[in-house]
Amino acid sequence: MIIAVLGGGVLGEAVAGSLVSGGYEVVVAEKKEERIGELRKLGLNVTNNNRAAVKEADIVILCVKPKDVESAIKEVSEEIKGKILISMAAAVSIDFLKKLAPEAKIIRTMPNLAVLVREAFIAYTPDLNVTQKELEIALEVLNTLGKTCMVDEAQMDVMTAFNGGAPAYMSLIAEAMMYAGLEIGVERDLALTIVAQAMIGTGKLILQGKKTPSEICAMVATPGGVTIEGLFEMESFPIRHAFMKAIKAAVEKARKLSLSFSEH
Numbered sequence: 363m364i365i366a367v368l369g370g371g372v373l374g375e376a377v378a379g380s381l382v383s384g385g386y387e388v389v390v391a392e393k394k395e396e397r398i399g400e401l402r403k404l405g406l407n408v409t410n411n412n413r414a415a416v417k418e419a420d421i422v423i424l425c426v427k428p429k430d431v432e433s434a435i436k437e438v439s440e441e442i443k444g445k446i447l448i449s450m451a452a453a454v455s456i457d458f459l460k461k462l463a464p465e466a467k468i469i470r471t472m473p474n475l476a477v478l479v480r481e482a483f484i485a486y487t488p489d490l491n492v493t494q495k496e497l498e499i500a501l502e503v504l505n506t507l508g509k510t511c512m513v514d515e516a517q518m519d520v521m522t523a524f525n526g527g528a529p530a531y532m533s534l535i536a537e538a539m540m541y542a543g544l545e546i547g548v549e550r551d552l553a554l555t556i557v558a559q560a561m562i563g564t565g566k567l568i569l570q571g572k573k574t575p576s577e578i579c580a581m582v583a584t585p586g587g588v589t590i591e592g593l594f595e596m597e598s599f600p601i602r603h604a605f606m607k608a609i610k611a612a613v614e615k616a617r618k619l620s621l622s623f624s625e626h
């Protein structure tokens with residue numbers, strides 16, 4: 363199976379690299395000469411010919427910015443007929459894509475940057491004309507990049523803000539913890555390793571250990587102990603409120619983008 367990745371930017375590079383690691387044959391279609399050189403240095407198969415890339419592919423993954431979706435799809439409108447088109451673009455609806463490529467089998471997705479290490483969460487919505495068999499083929503590809511979950515398309519703006527942005531929010535926590543480590547004299551690299559490993563470990567406690575966050579807190583914070591002292595200090599800062607407000611604002615922004623895009 364050959365997969366064409368349209369757009370070799372941050373996400374396209376991550377998707378292509380991880381699919382190659384997962385054993386797929388991938389061709390990246392990218393316009394910028396400088397970027398083509400960078401991607402080739404990474405060992406990726408790259409072309410500047412979108413039409414040729416889509417023609418030889420069985421599946422096309424769209425990784426261009428929302429503003430470039432229209433021109434990118436129009437360019438390959440003939441070659442994409444009957445093929446599975448996985449769009450990773452924020453804000454761009456299935457309806458919009460269908461107008462550009464009515465005969466493609468469209469699956470709209472919202473992944474996050476963790477596709478780079480094949481640990482992404484990927485929300486997806488298939489168009490109604492996608493058959494069960496086609497969906498299975500697409501999911502096999504997407505599952506190479508992380509965990510997948512079907513959502514209603516109406517949830518996609520929420521997914522853009524919540525899931526697409528999640529690695530940035532987690533990184534903010536990681537950075538704050540690293541600063542805390544530096545302040546108490548833990549060497550920078552060691553501090554970051556401890557924090558990152560704690561994120562992986564806590565994630566696994568939630569997903570595999572089936573613990574809720576409050577159960578984990580209760581198991582770590584013993585009466586009169588060290589951790590409760592730290593948690594007590596944190597109570598004076600509205601941390602949950604900050605996250606709730608930030609993500610709500612991000613959802614509003616994603617909705618505005620979708621709206622402006624559908625009017626575009």
Ligand SMILES: NC(=O)c1ccc[n+]([C@@H]2O[C@H](COP(=O)([O-])OP(=O)(O)OC[C@H]3O[C@@H](n4cnc5c(N)ncnc54)[C@H](OP(=O)(O)O)[C@@H]3O)[C@@H](O)[C@H]2O)c1
Nearest residue numbers: 369370371372373391392393425426427428430434451452
């Ligand atoms: N980055 C993330 O964490 C993330 C997460 C979830 C979803 N997404 C979605 O993924 C998409 C790509 O995001 P990104 O962060 O990877 O953006 P990006 O770094 O700007 O990458 C897009 C790439 O596509 C190229 N391009 C533009 N038009 C093209 C065309 N017609 N054919 C081939 N290549 C073309 C761009 O070149 P130019 O720079 O010359 O235009 C650029 O190199 C967006 O729609 C975004 O919503 C991103």
